[in-house]
Amino acid sequence: MTTQADSTIASRGVERRTIDVIPADERHGTPFSQFTLWMGANLQITAIVDGALAVVFGADALWAIVGLLIGNLLGGVVMALHSAQGPRLGLPQMISSRAQFGVYGAIVPLVLVIVMYLGFTATGTVLAGQAINELLKVDTAAVGIVIFVAVVAVIAIVGYRWIHAVGRVASVLGILGLGYLAIQLVRQHDVSAAFVDNRFDVVTFLLAVSLAAGWQLTFGPYVADYSRYLPATTPPTSVFWWTYAGSVLGSQLSMTFGAIVAAVAGDAFLGNQVGWLGGLASGAVVAGLIYLLLVIGKLTVTCLNAYGSFMCAATISTAITGRRTMGSNARAAFVLVMLTLSMGIALWASADFLDNFKNFVLLLLMVFTPWSAINLTDYYLVSKERVDLPALYDPQGRYGAWNVVALTTYAVGVLIQIPFLAQTLYTGPFTEALGGSDISWIVGLVVPAVMYYVWASRDPRAPAEQVELEDATV
Template identity: 70%
Template sequence: MAEAIERRSIDVVPAEERHGTPISQFTLWFGANMQVTAVVDGALAVVFGADALWAIVGLLIGNVLGGIVMALHAAQGPRLGLPQMISSRAQFGVYGAVVPLVLVVIMYLGFAATGTVLAGQAVNKILHVDTAAIGIIIFGVLTAVIATLGYRWIHLLGRIATVLGILGFTYLGIRLLITDDVGALLGAKPFDVVTFLLAISLGAGWQLTFGPYVADYSRYLPADTPERTTFLATFLGSVIGSQWSMTLGALVAASGAGFLANQVGYLGDLAGPAGIALLIYLVIVVGKLAVNCLNAYGGSMTLLTTVSAFTRAARIGPAARAAYTSCFLLVSVLVAIFASADFLDNFKNFVLVLLMVFTPWSAINLTDYYLISRERVDVPALYNPDGRYGRWNVVALVSYAVGIAAQIPFLAQKLYTGRITNALGGADISWLVGLAVTAALYYPWSRRTTTPVNT
């Protein structure tokens, strides 16, 4: 069993341990997106007022735009051989990178907890039990096992989730065509720019929040893997999988109000006979397990990256990674048990808030990697606060703060709606503002202050 557990954590993956092909990136991200939370995300656009047709179009635009940014992060993995957030030290400084790292941990916890709520419902359906905590705890244990085993097992789970997701979601789509007049669901409402932009934001937010950990799962590929190939495999897997799930969600939400009260149960009822419903619940569990393992694995990497900034450790053993993974999942399970009410409304706001804090990070990371450092990174300096990248990078931290602040007037949140958003009729375009303002500030400022790495 010891040999089956991944040995690497925040350290560089050496050439002799590189393996796999880009197709593994396709199946990983396709399988991770063929899951019930993506169905809920697609349903949200309809729940909050969009016509099903325009919701699907808006979600597609958002998935494509966000998927481009997300896949550009993935392309860094084979070249650097590092987890994604370690490379942020090149922009923010060894200590400064802790600022976005803390927000990333919160993101992982949020997605793990909200996903565990839905997966726990499916586990309970399979076991025929009514106590919500039972399904949540069982699912948490399953996640802990796979996430602790690490990289190879996570990719294997992605392949299984891909096959089951295609079969299960295709069947549900056929059932929806049989039981409802799908044509009547499309174009039932006039086009509304506010809800259309909301759909775009939901799709983009879904993709962009993968950015802080997507390279964690491409870093074992051989260093000579073409960036274009890694980009396309990740982009297509994530966008096709998420759009498929979200389209189903938009149509299911438009077909009736039953989905709002019981998302997992509604899909089971849609499946029809009890035996087939049981298989659909299994598909839901496997799909959620695939993405929850990404959250747990990425969460443990992020926690280790945060701690190692101050301990100066360049390598963490499997036992420590397992301990951090277990602690992370324990917290997420507790959150899932005690914070499962008003799931749909809370999830919508959660995704859009994350969009506000991660678009500036993506803008800084990608601008620096591709346009300023031009893919040259001093890897040993990433672990040394006294090295090239220093403790704190004021340029990145100020740009990050300005990028977040610039979005506030454009927010459309439950607790706060910006003045400009009100003038736009409630349309939320904050994520576009965050990307543009952050990149426009960081690029010229960093060019004047950064000393290129010679390789």
């Protein structure tokens, strides 16, 4: 059983919970915590770059901003629906995939999620490292990257409470920093010129939609990790709306700023995104503060990636070993390994960051939209929010070791997107027929959702009522 002393230690020191269910006496917080966390996670330079990409690759500023808004609004719905599962289940996001894919079958999307964490951590570390180097006035790329990774490691190892605390700080400082940069942008550049003679082009417009939707959808595999400590009585609608508001508002503000910057700065921004933003500041001291804010902005989402990567590794490991949790030492070891790998990728990716990042985001859409479609369809429509929690840890239980229905649907959901892709290395035949418009993410959501619902509804695995673990403290 959990004692008061245990709870006090967990609240002040290293988090001891991993993939086990959070017991009632350790639940805390309000839905508003999701707003500050996801606002802070999105008010950061990578989101600015993501918005800039819409203009860099051909869209005019006005239509880029409209497309980004539509993508954020649509993708944010999927992301926030995942968040609403957290208080109900008290579990990290990806372990709930065992209810659809089976205890062993869930390893398939889990491996891909870890690859996502590595990619996003690496690309974000490139920019954070540049900001630290500007702040310290050093030229060696590895210096900033190593310092940033070390700070991320400490926060991710301590866990949940520190991550939320960083999110609260980043949300406030992010608003102040982005507001200051926006004022300086208007003062120093003719922003109005970016909105003159804007022409609508369906191909670049849909690219903007896809970039924003992809940004939101890639939060899906770990968003419930940060709502699972909320009391079980927390209304799911409150969790949904606070998460949705924070993520959509934060990302849209950053991406709008990025689109305008790309429109007025052109190649000057492309060559040195961090340095250009620092150059907007009036004076060396203020520029230093801007670089510091850029680093703080990256801390939140990078900590989410490092923390979430451990959750995925723990889910894979416990599926094989039959355990229900892993210790804090295992968390520290895996976080350090993951961040070390990300450092190597960061040094490789920095030479051609923008193009690599665009292709990375669009590729992630291909593998994660079917997962989201299956998870949400099962949880809300087939199982109707009823989960057998003990069976999630038992390959002989209700959900089995492998679920052919989910795995087959997932494979179809990935493959069916190929003809609709518009990637650097491959353009599908349907994409060419659509004039180059990439709608693969829409196909990847709709087809698996319909296919899984029709197939899984014939033999639902859900219990009649939610089945709780008899002892959530093992």
